[in-house]
Amino acid sequence: MGSESVSRGELREQLVRSGIAGEVATPREGNLRHYRRMVAKDPRYQFGLRLRDRSFDETLAMMARLCGVDPNPEHTRGVDTIDPDLTLDALDAMGERIGAAAAEGATVLLATGHPDTLLDVYRAIEDALRAAGCTVLTPAAGWSYASRLWEPAPYREIAYASGVAALVGADGRWRHTHDPEPMRAVLASLDGELPRLVVADHGWAGAAGEAGIETVGFADCNDPALFAGLDEGKIAVTVPLDDGLSPHLYEPLTAYLLHRAQLT
Known part of the structure; x- marks a missing residue:
């Protein structure tokens, strides 16, 4: 399967075969650790969302319902799942x-x-939206900061791959981030002229959803904040998937998504 549209059944098989869903490589112990950190209001695991108080048990039940992880709290190590x-x-x-x-x-x-793994998905969405006549915003390019969420605080700068925002380090290489600060900077630079829709993940999505913008995004089973945001009505759609795999594995998913959007 490549860039051509695929059926729901075909994609389901590919999701499980590739590990995007089904039994995933994201370890159970990491999932549970991140759930506890979100419950404890660790800002690194809030993704810029102001979430209501919830217990660990409530969070695990939510992740089972919205993502498909094992609901059994006694399952503490090994393989976990995405439905x-x-x-x-x-x-x-x-x-x-x-x-x-x-x-x-x-x-x-x-x-x-996740520019190292998901950038091609976003670029395909961008191209389809531009072809449909949408305006793709690219504000705050070059804005930089030292993240307050991590020690030592690394230098990060907003850069664009065509119309897709991500962070680079001092060496110009793409960097993974949970931080909401870059999206906050982007939105502040727009001076109230906010986008109609944000397509994002991690803190980029959380900060946009918290700002009241219609936001759709992707999240792994160790990223409970965007599922909590969905549960609280701040995120419009959260797609559960393993977000750390080889970029080519997401091609059928991208084709299916654009077909569902009637953009192919």
Whole structure:
């Protein structure tokens, strides 16, 4: 399967075969550790969202319902799961939102904290939206900061791959991030002229959702904040998937998403 549209059944098989969903490489112990950190209000695991108080048990139950992880609290190590049907349902919902924005020729913003693995997904969405007449915003290029969430605080700068925002380090290489500060800087630079839709992940998505912008995004099973944001109505769609795999594995998913958005 490549860039051509795939059926739901074909994609379900590929999601499980590739490890994007089904049994995933994201370890159970890491998942549970991140859930506890979100519950404890660790800002590194809030993704810029102001979330209500919830217990660990509530968080695990939420992640089982919205992502498909094992609901058993006694399962503390080893393999965890993402429900491929939840992934597909969320892709359908994301496609509808992207398609509606495209039909309006809306203003959109795209950003990723996983440029090493997901950039091609975002670039394909960008190209399809531009072809549909959308305006893709690229504000605050070159804005830089030293992240307050990590020690030692690394230098980071906003850069764009065409119309997709991500962070680079001092060496110009793409960097992974959870931080909401870059999206906050992007939105502040727009001086109130906010996008109609944001397509993003990690802190890019959380900060946009917290700002009241319609936001759709991707999240791994160790990233509970965007699922909590979905649960609280701050994030419109959160697609559960393993976000750390080889970029080519996401090509069928991308084709399916753009087909659902009626952009192919």
